[in-house]
Amino acid sequence: MPLALGAFIVPLIVACAMFMENVDSTVIVTSLPVIARDFGTDPIVLKLAVTSYVIGLGVFIPICGWVADRFGSRTVFRTAIGVFVAGSLMCAASTSLATLVAARFVQGVGGALMVPVGRIIIFRSMPKSEFIRAVNYLTVPALLGPVVGPPIGGFITTYLHWRLIFFVNVPIGILGIWLTNRHIQNLREPHPGRLDGFGFALSASGAALMMLGLSLIGSDLVSGAATFTMCALGAALLFAYWFYASRVEAPVLDLRLLRIPSFHASVVGGSLFRIGLGAVPFLLPLALQEGLGMTAFQSGSITCASAFGAIFMKAIASPVLARFGFRAVLMFNAALAGCAIAVYGLFFPGTPHWLIWCVVLVGGIFPSLQFTSLNSLAYADIPMRDISRATGVSSVIQQLSLGLGVTIAGIVLQISHVLQGHKAIVWSDFWPAFLVVGLFSCASIPVTSRLPHGSGDELARGKRGNA
Structure with missing residues (x-):
């Protein structure tokens, strides 16, 4: 070729x-x-x-x-x-x-x-x-x-x-x-090395059972006792993996990399942020259709507005990071993103569609900047030999936190629905769910605030030319 x-x-x-x-x-x-x-x-x-x-x-x-x-x-x-x-x-x-x-x-x-x-x-x-x-x-x-x-x-x-x-x-x-x-x-x-099969079995089964158990809360598919058992067993397996991974040379997921401050802030703080943002793609279409009575096409035409906001922010993310630095951006932008999510809960029947579209458009700007910052900072201090292992740890935790966001949003929505006593889901059931997941985004601030001043500044300045 x-x-x-x-x-x-x-x-x-x-x-x-x-x-x-x-x-x-x-x-x-x-x-x-x-x-x-x-x-x-x-x-x-x-x-x-x-x-x-x-x-x-x-x-x-x-x-x-x-x-x-x-x-x-x-x-x-x-x-x-x-x-x-x-x-x-x-x-x-x-x-x-x-x-x-x-x-x-x-x-x-x-x-x-x-x-x-x-x-x-x-x-x-x-x-x-x-x-x-x-x-x-x-x-x-x-x-x-x-x-x-x-x-x-x-x-x-x-x-x-x-x-x-x-x-x-x-x-x-x-x-x-x-x-x-x-x-x-x-x-x-030719010689890929030995796969950590035992570590993979522990981490995979623990994460799967934990996530599935949490997702089944409030459903009629299995009993409450079975749901609790799945969650408890999943948590036990994940703890066993943590104990195991700290004592072997090459675990399938090397959690010791989280000792690096910039990687810890990106993965742990980023996961709290992603819990909030992971809930939005599930929660917002549901609120627009079940709460405000829109068709699926009307809902889809509105929710895609956040992608336009994300595209706009990607064009200016590098200068923003170069000007303010990773630590300040991650802290203040997380608060703005959390507020943007919570505002979605204020939509009510009769809210003009164009206004909802504009709010969702602006709401897509802050997550885009946060994701760009988190993904860039993750590898700022990772040695070249550890990039592959760091990618595995980061990717798994990111994906599971996105799924956890959907689970938490569903649980809060169910509780709100039951407490308000509505026979069917209505628009007022959604604001507690949007508020809670918005607070999860803000919960990343204490983690990222521990970053030393100037963390990632060399990387941010280097990105200026690529803006």
């Missing part, structure tokens, strides 16, 4: 896979209230369809690098696309909440291998002179997915049928597999 063609086609293939995942994650949240009515279940319980995907994604990310080295990046990448598409078809064929949750978990497993292995392919197959161009290609799906996903999902759900939203992935996936076979080399490491 000519170098010029490879510099274009390989990043494009990976970008298409990322676009498929980004669109899928945004179209389904717009359709959840309609899916709930078809299944005859409470819309709040449909949070399981979101968290099950995050569980599949989070628990399998730690082994994606080893699997790619062992079986070859092309083999794993195309298999991951196939698994993701198969999960999409299973979602379309689902006839109950349980089958939809299982299908979403399958999608999560595919996504866990697809996107990280795609990044590995980029950095192993591209010359260093083409890295910046390749990374620019990869940012496009992250920006466009939240823009086109909600309106597409809303349109299909309102005017066609919600099952059709899952068929959007099929042609993209088939094309991706075909292009992968033609243009991506099957690179692998």
Whole structure:
């Protein structure tokens, strides 16, 4: 393959896979209230369809690098696309909440291998002179997915049928597999080393049980005793992993990296922030449809406004960081983001749609700046030899915190609904949930305030030229 063609086609293939995942994650949240009515279940319980995907994604990310080295990046990448598409078809064929949750978990497993292995392919197959161009290609799906996903999902759900939203992935996936076979080399490491199977079993089963147990609170799928048992067992397994990982040389998730102040602030503080922001894609469409009576298409046309705010902020994030520094931005911006989330709870029937759109647009600005800051700061003081391990720790905790945000929002919404005594969900049930998840975003401030003054300043100044 000519170098010029490879510099274009390989990043494009990976970008298409990322676009498929980004669109899928945004179209389904717009359709959840309609899916709930078809299944005859409470819309709040449909949070399981979101968290099950995050569980599949989070628990399998730690082994994606080893699997790619062992079986070859092309083999794993195309298999991951196939698994993701198969999960999409299973979602379309689902006839109950349980089958939809299982299908979403399958999608999560595919996504866990697809996107990280795609990044590995980029950095192993591209010359260093083409890295910046390749990374620019990869940012496009992250920006466009939240823009086109909600309106597409809303349109299909309102005017066609919600099952059709899952068929959007099929042609993209088939094309991706075909292009992968033609243009991506099957690179692998001859000796990838030993996989920490015991550590993976502890961390994966503990996280899965803990997240699933929390997600089942308030549902009728299992008894309260079973839910408590799952949470307790999951917590015990995670504690056992923490004890185990501190005593082995190369654990699957090296939690000792959290001793680095900048990495600790990015991962721990960032996770508290992501709990708040992870709830919004689930909570806001539900509030607009169930609380304000909008159609799925109207809801999707409004929720995509936050993506425009995010795109605007990405254009000016580097100068902002260079001017004020990471510590000040992370602290003050977290407060602004938390307030923006809480304001969503003030929407009431009769609020003009254009006003809601503008509020959501502004609300997308602060999370974008926070994510840019957190993701940049994460590697400020990480030695080159530890970047791979740091990426695994950061990615898993990020994904699980996003899922935890959905779970917490659902629990608070259920409590609010019961306490207010409404037969069906109404607009006034939502403000406590938006307030609580907004406070989680603000809870990251004490963590980031411990950063030494000047942390990441060299990185921020270096980013000025890339603005």
